[in-house]
Amino acid sequence: MKILVCISHVPDTTSKINFTDGDTKFDTNGVQFVINPNDEFGLTRAMWFKEKQGASVHVVNVGSAETEPTLRKALAIGADEAIRVNTPATDGYSVAKQLAAVVKDGGYDLVIGGRESIDYNGGMVPGMLAQLLDANFVNTCISLEVEGTNATAIREIDGGKETIKTSLPLVVGGQKGLVEESDLRIPNMRGIMQARSKPLHVKEAVDASAETTTVSFEKPAAKGAVKLVDNVDDLINLLHNEAKVI
Amino acid sequence: MSVLVYTESEDGKFKKIALEAVSYAKGIADMMGTSVTAISVNGGDASALAGYGADKVLEVSNDKLNNFNAAAYADAVAQAAKAEGAKVVVLTSSADSKFMAPLVAVNLEAGYVANVTALPVSAAPFKVTHTVFTNKAFATSEITTDVKIIGLGKNAYGLKENSGSGAAEAFSPSLSDADFKTEVVSVDKATDKVTIADAEIVVSAGRGLKGPENWGMIEEMADILGAATACSKPVSDMGWRPHGEHVGQTGKPVASNLYIAIGISGAIQHLAGINSSKVKVVINNDPEAPFFKAADYGIVGDAFEIVPQLNEKLKAFKANNS
Numbered sequence: 373m374k375i376l377v378c379i380s381h382v383p384d385t386t387s388k389i390n391f392t393d394g395d396t397k398f399d400t401n402g403v404q405f406v407i408n409p410n411d412e413f414g415l416t417r418a419m420w421f422k423e424k425q426g427a428s429v430h431v432v433n434v435g436s437a438e439t440e441p442t443l444r445k446a447l448a449i450g451a452d453e454a455i456r457v458n459t460p461a462t463d464g465y466s467v468a469k470q471l472a473a474v475v476k477d478g479g480y481d482l483v484i485g486g487r488e489s490i491d492y493n494g495g496m497v498p499g500m501l502a503q504l505l506d507a508n509f510v511n512t513c514i515s516l517e518v519e520g521t522n523a524t525a526i527r528e529i530d531g532g533k534e535t536i537k538t539s540l541p542l543v544v545g546g547q548k549g550l551v552e553e554s555d556l557r558i559p560n561m562r563g564i565m566q567a568r569s570k571p572l573h574v575k576e577a578v579d580a581s582a583e584t585t586t587v588s589f590e591k592p593a594a595k596g597a598v599k600l601v602d603n604v605d606d607l608i609n610l611l612h613n614e615a616k617v618i
Numbered sequence: 619m620s621v622l623v624y625t626e627s628e629d630g631k632f633k634k635i636a637l638e639a640v641s642y643a644k645g646i647a648d649m650m651g652t653s654v655t656a657i658s659v660n661g662g663d664a665s666a667l668a669g670y671g672a673d674k675v676l677e678v679s680n681d682k683l684n685n686f687n688a689a690a691y692a693d694a695v696a697q698a699a700k701a702e703g704a705k706v707v708v709l710t711s712s713a714d715s716k717f718m719a720p721l722v723a724v725n726l727e728a729g730y731v732a733n734v735t736a737l738p739v740s741a742a743p744f745k746v747t748h749t750v751f752t753n754k755a756f757a758t759s760e761i762t763t764d765v766k767i768i769g770l771g772k773n774a775y776g777l778k779e780n781s782g783s784g785a786a787e788a789f790s791p792s793l794s795d796a797d798f799k800t801e802v803v804s805v806d807k808a809t810d811k812v813t814i815a816d817a818e819i820v821v822s823a824g825r826g827l828k829g830p831e832n833w834g835m836i837e838e839m840a841d842i843l844g845a846a847t848a849c850s851k852p853v854s855d856m857g858w859r860p861h862g863e864h865v866g867q868t869g870k871p872v873a874s875n876l877y878i879a880i881g882i883s884g885a886i887q888h889l890a891g892i893n894s895s896k897v898k899v900v901i902n903n904d905p906e907a908p909f910f911k912a913a914d915y916g917i918v919g920d921a922f923e924i925v926p927q928l929n930e931k932l933k934a935f936k937a938n939n940s
Contacts, residue, residue, distance in 0.1 A: 383751075385867050385868070385886070385887045385890075386886050386887070389751045389754040389755050391755070409867070409868045410868065463729070463759075464720075464730070465723065465724075465729060465730070468720075468724075490751070490752050490867055490868070491750065491751055492750050492751075492757075493732065493733055493749065493750060493751075493752060494730075494731075494732050495716050495720075495732055496719065496720040496723065496730055496732065497720075498720070499688075499717070499718075499719070499720025499721050499724075500720040500721075500723060500724050502720075502721070503692075503720065503721045503724035503725065504724055506796070508689075508799050508800050509688060509689070509717075509721070509800070510800065511688070511713075511716065511717040512713055512716075512717070514861070527713075527717075528713065528861075528862060529686075529713045529714070529805070529807065530712055530713045530714075530813045530814075530815035530816065531807050531808065531811065531813030531814075531815065531816070531862075532805065532806050532807030532808060532813075532862070533805075533806050533807075533862070534685075534686075534802050534804065534805040534806065534807075535802070535803050535804045535805075535806075536800050536801065536802055536803065537800070537801050537803050538799060538800035538801070539799060547868070548861060548864070548868055548869070549861055552855075553851075553855050554855070582762075583728070583729030583730075583761065583762055583763045584729040584730070584731055584759045584760065584761050584762065585759060585760050585762065586757045586758070586759045587745065587758050587759065587760055588757070588758045589750070589755055589756065589757050589758075590747075590755065590756045590757075590758070591754075591755050591756075592753075592754075592755070592756070592893070595912070595914075596914075598900070598910050598911070598913045598914060598915065598916045599914065599915050599916070600910075600915075600916050600917070600918060601915065601916070601917055602917065602918075602919075603917075604917070604924065604927045604928040604931050605931060607899065607915060607917060607928070608928075608931055608932065608935050610915055611876065611897070611899070611915070612935070612939075615876070615897045615914065615915070617818075617819070617875045617876040617896070617897045618819070618843065618876065618932075618935070
């Protein structure tokens with residue numbers, strides 16, 4: 373089985389979010405970038421496929437050269453090869469078109485992406501990719517098993533989960549549950565050394581225009597100070613009469 | 619030309635998010651000087667949508683669509699959009715909407731923006747504001763394609779009563795075998811519990827509760843308030859509560875009217891997930907807990923003393939106010 377894991381290069385979850393250039397650009401100053409958490413669950417699941425059933429695992433990112441350390445980290449975790457599509461990631465649709473070209477070239481059976489990236493939260497790339505490829509698609513995937521060309525997935529739905537039967541070629545939008553937090557792998561020294569000599573292919577972008585453009589950013593208005601009360605009667609009174617939420 | 623809105627039902631009735639989506643679609647239609655067409659799949663009574671502004675309701679009735687199927691539903695919505703000449707398609711932030719929206723976008727070659735917080739800033743050029751960085755910021759984006767797809771954020775717009783004619787019309791999309799290559803074989807859903815997605819009130823607890831055996835008082839509060847229960851990441855990682863309850867950056871976002879956090883310190887990743895909630899209450903014994911900075915109301919004290927007292931008083935309050 374040939375597996376491709378899509379890796380978003382995103383600010384660490386503890387990053388302070390600020391904007392520059394008249395609130396038109398994300399301020400990367402002092403920001404640590406990591407593998408998007410939803411993608412990392414998928415990468416670890418892919419490693420299990422490789423170890424238990426035999427599979428090759430490639431990782432891909434659409435972005436400029438500064439995303440390469442994130443791809444190297446994925447190689448250090450255990451991916452065999454990395455591909456960087458050499459163009460800045462603009463909107464979800466254009467990223468999906470770039471990825472579709474990579475999947476067609478590479479003949480992958482299974483593509484695992486994250487349910488959403490934690491920066492733009494669009495949650496659209498895996499679904500668009502599947503539709504561009506005419507592949508099957510399962511979103512918010514919390515369990516995935518593949519036997520031959522048949523796949524069984526569990527999807528999180530509002531208030532529960534459902535079990536889905538489908539087949540390869542398949543794209544999933546993954547999240548925690550594919551593997552647990554405690555299953556995630558921290559690259560060891562051997563992995564980091566090996567990652568240096570693993571292939572990282574830089575692929576030229578195909579022609580794919582963006583269909584949405586972000587024109588400005590804004591931070592939420594500062595909120596007022598918390599009102600502290602010392603008994604539950606006052607709290608109920610405030611929630612009923614002031615906030616009007618109960 | 620019209621604004622097409624996908625309306626979700628459950629057990630033969632339209633969900634609240636469907637009514638909210640119609641209200642929102644009506645707002646856009648008014649900006650653009652056009653009408654609202656709703657599409658429902660094996661859905662509720664069309665007249666329920668008229669009161670929020672639907673002028674026409676396309677009713678798809680097909681036993682093969684009893685379980686949600688993203689490919690087939692997306693095909694149905696895209697075909698309806700083409701038949702109606704819709705320039706804007708409104709979806710929501712439900713799990714099903716987020717599953718099908720990217721497929722609809724590709725079918726219609728339409729730009730799609732998710733987590734939209736309000737009516738468009740302008741209709742031409744078409745610009746909308748949406749949350750980014752997991753609710754830590756807002757972005758305004760322009761959609762440049764002819765057809766635009768909007769994913770309305772949770773609890774972002776509210777219900778607005780309007781009058782539409784709500785004329786029901788049968789609609790039979792042509793679906794192919796390719797639409798049924800993924801099949802739901804079983805659904806596991808607690809029917810007696812309020813879901814985090816639908817809840818007006820969410821009661822959430824963290825490590826401060828010391829162990830899963832202490833969640834009885836949290837569930838009791840949720841029962842009294844008709845609320846959903848949720849938890850922090852460490853609690854779900856330790857297996858005290860199911861993953862589906864984990865709220866935060868890598869868990870579920872919460873956009874309820876009231877969020878009550880008990881024994882949760884308020885890590886930045888947790889706060890990101892609940893930012894869109896309107897009123898936040900914190901109960902924590904540590905006055906330095908970061909959550910107090912993000913909250914509207916707070917009590918500094920021991921959850922094991924305060925929560926039982928609060929439950930008793932809430933019961934009395936509910937008895938007097940219902």
